[in-house]
Amino acid sequence: MPGGGAASRTAIRLMSPIVVVGASAAGTSAVEELVALGHEGRVVLLGAEPHPPYSRPALSKQFLAGDARAVSLPDLPAGVEFRPGTTATAVDLRRRTVTFRDTTGATASLRYAGLVVATGCRPRRILPPAFGALTVRTIEDATALASALRPDIQVVVVGAGFLGLELATAAVRHGAAVTVIDREPPLRRLLGQEISALVSRRLAEAGATFVLEPGGIAEDQDAARGFRLRSGRRLPADLLIEAVGDEPAAEWLRGSGIPLHTNGSVLSDRSGRVGEHVVAAGDVRMSTSRTPYWSAAIADGRRAARTLLGMPAPAPAPGYFWTEVFGLSVRVLGALPVRGGLRVIDGDLDSAAAVVAWTGATAAINHPIPLRRLRRALDDRAEETSHV
Numbered sequence: 001m002p003g004g005g006a007a008s009r010t011a012i013r014l015m016s017p018i019v020v021v022g023a024s025a026a027g028t029s030a031v032e033e034l035v036a037l038g039h040e041g042r043v044v045l046l047g048a049e050p051h052p053p054y055s056r057p058a059l060s061k062q063f064l065a066g067d068a069r070a071v072s073l074p075d076l077p078a079g080v081e082f083r084p085g086t087t088a089t090a091v092d093l094r095r096r097t098v099t100f101r102d103t104t105g106a107t108a109s110l111r112y113a114g115l116v117v118a119t120g121c122r123p124r125r126i127l128p129p130a131f132g133a134l135t136v137r138t139i140e141d142a143t144a145l146a147s148a149l150r151p152d153i154q155v156v157v158v159g160a161g162f163l164g165l166e167l168a169t170a171a172v173r174h175g176a177a178v179t180v181i182d183r184e185p186p187l188r189r190l191l192g193q194e195i196s197a198l199v200s201r202r203l204a205e206a207g208a209t210f211v212l213e214p215g216g217i218a219e220d221q222d223a224a225r226g227f228r229l230r231s232g233r234r235l236p237a238d239l240l241i242e243a244v245g246d247e248p249a250a251e252w253l254r255g256s257g258i259p260l261h262t263n264g265s266v267l268s269d270r271s272g273r274v275g276e277h278v279v280a281a282g283d284v285r286m287s288t289s290r291t292p293y294w295s296a297a298i299a300d301g302r303r304a305a306r307t308l309l310g311m312p313a314p315a316p317a318p319g320y321f322w323t324e325v326f327g328l329s330v331r332v333l334g335a336l337p338v339r340g341g342l343r344v345i346d347g348d349l350d351s352a353a354a355v356v357a358w359t360g361a362t363a364a365i366n367h368p369i370p371l372r373r374l375r376r377a378l379d380d381r382a383e384e385t386s387h388v
């Protein structure tokens, strides 16, 4: 800080806002926590998207099923200065400024007392743009996909993770002929063999086709000659959908001195602290591993806000993840990917209604068990394994 001394540092703290960059799960929970903790200074929330925050998980579920209202989130707390359509382009750690651009292209800088980096992820793309493959990260993406899905078209979904399967479910529901391809069976990496087998069965019963392609898709794709797998097989597609993971949206921090992992994530400690007056939260950050899930991003935003205010972070709660694929509701409490063997606690997997447990995670598959009882099952399981 030029001419910095204790007095001017205090002035910055009192007059400059806390700037939160990224207006989604992590960013909004950070501002909510700052307000809830009684932070008296200004809070400015910069969001690249042109609208208020919305529920991203609902995009690939209720929104594509026709329920647009399901994406609504509660209003931001009063007093938060929200600037939609504002993209942060650089940070100067020494001067403590964030530079940003608005939708007219005009740029400006803002001095911050504290900075929360919560810029999330963008979809990883592996197909050449000439294929016109669609994916879903934003409400605009979901709107484009909703209008492209029609009965009787051939849809190929690349990627059989949660998102790929949810988008395939939506395509089937619209009457399309759907093929899903992946290098591994559906959800096997995250939920293990038994749940993967159950999902595969449901996928087939829904009329979709799964193609296991251990080599993945060909690298030298040529849109004019059609979409090819590495095995040489061509799949006809009126519509290609890509759901092959995501990449941290942190390129705007390159060269700023903020530490970035080789995978592009912002590196922080467990409390979200990145450096002096800077914290990170949500999908964009990692400490020892990444947890790119909605409830993790919310917990992370709260933790980062507390860290910024010098308050102790709460003990981490188990992660929570849910999905709905081919009529299967899957709610998982604990760490993903699951570890160890699967044990059925209630119901049975053959009838596709069960509560199951692994080491460090429990799940309800089409089972109405309330979350607090799923949590108890997780705690009981932890107790058992600690006595083994």
Ligand SMILES: Cc1cc2nc3c(=O)[nH]c(=O)nc-3n(C[C@H](O)[C@H](O)[C@H](O)COP(=O)(O)OP(=O)(O)OC[C@H]3O[C@@H](n4cnc5c(N)ncnc54)[C@H](O)[C@@H]3O)c2cc1C
Pocket: 021, 022, 023, 024, 025, 026, 027, 046, 047, 048, 049, 056, 057, 058, 059, 060, 086, 087, 088, 089, 118, 119, 120, 121, 122, 136, 137, 138, 163, 249, 252, 281, 282, 283, 284, 291, 292, 293, 294, 295, 296, 297, 320, 321, 322, 323
């Ligand atoms: C379709 C879909 C379905 C999902 N379903 C589930 C689910 O069922 N369960 C679950 O747990 N998780 C789900 N997820 C994952 C979950 O949505 C993410 O983990 C969560 O959104 C992460 O929140 P975040 O705030 O860290 O980042 P994001 O939600 O990615 O938000 C980051 C925000 O920052 C903005 N931004 C980026 N760069 C800048 C910049 N330079 N300046 C200003 N703003 C910027 C972006 O525009 C974006 O609005 C789903 C994700 C998708 C895409």
